[in-house]
Amino acid sequence: MCKAILKNQIIEWLRNQPYWLQFSGNQILEGQVIDENLLSNTLTFFKEENGLKPAENEQTPIVFNEIETSVSSTTNDIELQAVKDIENVNALISGQEIEINKNLTVIYGNNGTGKSGYIRLLNNAFYNSRGDKNILGNVFNETESGQPTCKFVFKSNGGTLDKFFPADKNCFEFSQYSVFDTQSVKIHLDNDNQLNFTPSGFDFFEKILQLFEELKSNINTEINSLKKTNPFLIHFQNDNEIKKAVESFNSQTDIEKLKAYANFSEEDAEKLEGIKKKIAELKALNIQEKISAFEKLQRELSDFIQKQQNIINFLTQEKIDYYYGLLDNFYKTQTLVNAEGIKSFEKYNIDLVGSQPWRDFVIAARNYKIQIENKKGDGNNYPVEGDRCLFCLQPISGNEKSLIDTYWKLLQSQAETELNKIKQDIANAIRELKNLPTVVFNDTTNLFGFLKQYHPDQTEKWQKIVTDSENSKNNLIQNLEKLNKELLVTVFTVNTSELNPISQKLNESIDELFKKKPDQEIATLTFQQNYLTDKSLLSKLLSQIIEYVLTCKWISKAENSLGAFRTNSLTTLQGSLFNQHITDKYTSTFETECDFLKAPKFIEIKQRNDRLKTLRKLSIANKKASLILSEGEQRAISLADFLTEVQLNPQNKGVVFDDPVTSLDHQRRALIAERLVKLAETKQVIIFTHDLLFVNYLKNLSELMIDIQCHWIEKINDKTGIVSNNNSPATEGDYKSLKNADDAWKAARKETSPTEREKLLRTGFSSLRTNYEYLIIFDLFQAVVLRFDERVSVERLKDVVVLPDFTKKLIAKVGHLSRYIEAHLHSDTFVSNKPEPDDLKREMDEFNELKKELKELRNEIKAGAQS
Structure with a gap:
């Protein structure tokens, strides 16, 4: 793989990027780690270019160091020599050691002898592996517990180097070995797999992604530290343009318009003082209080006129004549009743006969006898022969019956009825008079004080009328109650309507005050006052407000600048370069491996890019390969994919296989044995297997080409994972003599x-x-x-x-x-x-x-x- 060409292509891309990315990208290309210094400088350039910070110095042109010749990747000279001191791994016996050959190491063992435990351990230690990493303790011995541990002995630059799992689980040495097991088969077939190593030069994209994340985090932290709720809202509570402007402070706020709002001149100050003075003068008029006082007087006067007129209406000549007429009729009717009925009772020698108590007694007795008759309901009127007296309960004879009948006749007479009606009328008159309200008109009332001040003559007159009318009313009540005319009752011809002009005057005064009411003017002046007050406050806070608005604008600009950290273009570039430098070689190597292993030729490698990662997937006509291929074909294809990846990894020093020929026929076993022996010429190959025929293939193929060591894993007396180094059934040809035992x-x-x-x-x-x-x-x-x-x-x-x-x-x-x-x-x-x-x-x-x-x-x- 040509590192120089890849670097030059990255440089070509960087030249078209913003200065901050050119700077940081060049630094990363030249091996600079992403430290605080690089982050600080890059962040400074980023802020300057995006208007988040004023430029302090001129930008120094970036000088890129292009490579004219390609440079091959190199790896550390390292070799695994032994895996030993294994503890707490499945049911494996403690303290075992597996010697590792520089070329090919074969560990043979039957099923159940512990091979899977060693494979799981190696899957965990060699962290680039995709296989089974599920390490259990010894489920058959609860007393054995603890963390799985192991020591790996490496030879490096002529010396030995010990690395411990899990203490050194992230060490570089553990990244140089990979494991292929049964679980790996399905993962290679069905999953979207990324290379388990970073191709030389492609670590640039991972570092740029790290840089982006760091820069984005720093800017977001700064944004969050500056974000705060508008602190000026609490100072502006009046509904006006200034409040609306304060409420809408954001990145779009026009600072010049804000300054215009805050331009509070001397003229504004004088105008504000004038408005305050005018408002004070208007409020000093107390017009509303005066209106309220007049309205209260009006209500009191109306109440006085109504009540007093009611009393006067009962003390007119007509009314008094009516009341006295009742008294006259009472006496006349009473005399007539006495004349008609009393004589009939003289023979009975009844005390107080004809008196009012006597009459009341007779009326009560009659009402009682009516209740008795209603209860009996037999149609007989009391009394009849044989009835008993209502009071003494003695039998009633003819004489007593005659007396009682006389009582009833008296009550049924016309004169008696008329007398009872007159009594009821007198009672009604008394009740009406008593129900008349008492009128208070003296120094204790506001109305009296007001009238006394402005209408003294009227006040004196009506005060006397109120007093005299009250006395006459009371005298009349007493006369009616006593059925006589002894007390003086005055006739009143006056009318309260003469007070109406005063009431009209009050209404006019109220209307006049309403015309002068300054509420609207005060409201208008108050609005102007509030606006000028807010304007004055705005001018005092202007520097703080401008700072806040500028912060809002900075935050908005910073948030928009975060789009610079989108990885779309980077992902596109990485995918393009990956195709050029990796994919083509991957495809050709994969096809070569498939040819050698006689694997199906119709497998496609589907590739996609995702966030600076290139993922590949094996498929057949857009279907998962595992759904179509046989078990043997699946293993062959996944093995080809694994071998391809291993060969493209310049850092890989060795591979571990767990039964790589399971489910394969003897012909493909021989092919895989040949392929792995060939691989062992350049890498350390370690194979765990239970297939003796496969072991024999490996041994025979290795004799003339590479060094090979064959070990034996056994289970003896329930002790699992016992390793016999340099000893297995496949090496029995070396045991014609006792040489090995004799040497030991x-x-x-x-x-x-x-x-x-x-x-x-x-x-x-x-x-x-x-x-x-x-x-x-x-x-x-x-x-x-x-x-x-x-x-x-x-x-x-x-x-x-x-x-x-x-x-x-x-x-x-x-x-x-x-x-x-x-x-x-x-x-x-x-x-x-x-x-x-x-x-x-x-x-x-x-x-x-x-x-x-x-x-x-x-x-x-x-x-x-x-x-």
Whole structure:
């Protein structure tokens, strides 16, 4: 990838950008980090160009450093040597170590031996990976808990370097390795994927985006610090043009018009004082109070005239004659009643007969007897023979009945009826007179004071009339109550209508005052006063107001300037350059990988740009590839995509594969094995697999091309993830002799560290176990069936012999050997009896004896067969 060409194209784009972006972009191109100094300078230039700050100095032309020749990207010289000290990862046993070859490392293990745990750990540590990162603790042992940890040993510039996960999880070394597992297959097929590395030179766009965000944040912070509610509204509460102007302070406010409003001259000041004086004079007239006083007098006079006229109306000659006529009729009718009825009662010798109490008694008795008759409802009138007296309850005889009938006749007479009517009329007259209101007309009333001042003669006259009329009214009431004419009652011929001119005069005075009422004039003057007062206040606050308005204008301009940080043009440029420098090469590399792996050729790479990121997606006729391809095709295509990305990443040093040939036939397995061995020439390749045939392909292809190490992961006695370095079924051809076990024994004898000695002995015992496996396959069964050979060697069956006793001894020996391996794992049984170098030497000698015994037995059988 040509960094120089990319840089020159970015420079060409920058030359057409604003000065602030030319400045910062050039700095970033030359390796300047985005620090406070760069941000400050860029922000200054940005503000000057957008009118947010006055220009202080002339802009120095930007000198771009174009590259004439291309420069290749370089990476650190680093190599992974080991993954060790693994703790708290799934159910993996602690303390394991995996040696990593400089070219190809193969870790073989059956299902359930712990490969997935190691892959999940590596997915988390190598953070650019897209695979399964779900690390669990040991779900079968609740006492084991803690954070997953691991140490990675790197070789760098001739020395070793330890990096720890998760303590160093963001270190650069962890970005140089990637993992491909089953979960990665679906992600590569179905997702919009961005390159998991930043292509050399394209980090410019990420840094520019960071710069934009920082600048935008700084400007927004400044905007928010300046924004505040209009502080001047509270000072202008009068409805006028000035208040409207204050209410609408914003970025569009015309400052010159504002200054005109605030031009408060000496003439304005004099005018304001004159208006204040005029308002004070108008208010001093107290016209409204006078109107209120006259209106109150008018109401009192109207009330006086009405009440007093009512009293006078009852004291006219006609009215008095009527009242006295009632008294005269009363006496005449009473005399007639007495003459008609009293004589009939003389024979009964009744006390006070004919008197009023006697009459009242008779009337009450009659009303009582009517109630009794109504209750009985039998139609009989009281009294009849046999009735009882209403008071003494004695039986009524003829004489008593006659007396009671006489009572009733008296009450039913015409004279008696007339008398009762006259009494009712007198009672009504008394009630009417008493209901007349009392008129108060003296020094305690406002009306009296007013009339006394302005109409003294009238006041004196009517004061006497009020007093005399009240006395006459009271005398008349008493005469009627006592049924006599003893008290003097005066006849009044005067009429209150003579007071109407005074009432008319009051109305005229009120009308005259209303004509002089200054409310409208005061309101007009007050509006002018308020306007001039606000104008004066505006002139005093003008400097503060202009500062506020200028701030509003700055905020608006700053908010509009934020559009400069839109990334549309940057995204377009990045996408265009990405196509030129990455996409074409990506497509050709991808197609090459598909050709080699015999993957489908109709896969399309769809690319889109999103916020300075270029995303790719694999599709078939605009459909997800996973919906159309077979499982094997899906794995081949996703593997091709992964290999393409890895090759384009100049920083990538190694890749890890988890069963890359799952679901693939043997032909494609061989192709993938060949491709990964080829990849191991330039990168460290680490492969976890349970496929022995695939392991054999890798081993055979590597023998003449690269270094290879094969390790074995096993599960022994419920201990998962046990790693045997440099030992696996695929390396059994190296175990014709005891060389590996012998080397381990010799090294263990010299080792002084107990830990290292145990490790060497474990390697030795593991190697010896593989020697036994070789013995079984090639010596006992004469290679009739080999692990990685597709054919069975039938012709070799003639050399196979059945040796039951020897077989039992062989099984027992291998089982005994496993106990020594378990002792290295600190099993409960052998924790206090750790193997020593002598134990390994003894087991090696016994292996040689068994091998010799098998040879002798085979010779004996062969000799017997020939004889």
